Amino acid sequence: MKRAHRTAHARIxxxxxxxxxxxxxxxxxxxxxxxxxxxxxxxEAPAEETAQ
Structure with missing residues (x-):
């Protein structure tokens, strides 16, 4: 039979x-x-190339 403190210890x-x-x-x-x-x-959106 388990002792009371062992049961309490397990629960804690x-x-x-x-x-x-x-x-x-x-x-x-x-x-x-x-x-x-x-x-x-x-x-920002990528800069458009203006070179034509």
Whole structure:
């Protein structure tokens, strides 16, 4: 028969194994900068050749 502290220990580590990665992914998702904070990259059409 398992002792009570072994059962509690298993439950605690199981919850930690589930919650810690979720917390990490949540923090990474919240750290994403919105598009307005990113530097603008100007995309220009290629210059037309005027030589005839």
């Amino acid at each position: 580590w199981t919850w930690l194994a589930l919650l810690l990665p979720l917390a990490l992914f949540a923090l990474l998702a919240l750290r994403q900068s919105p598009p307005a904070d990113r530097p603008a990259i100007l995309i």
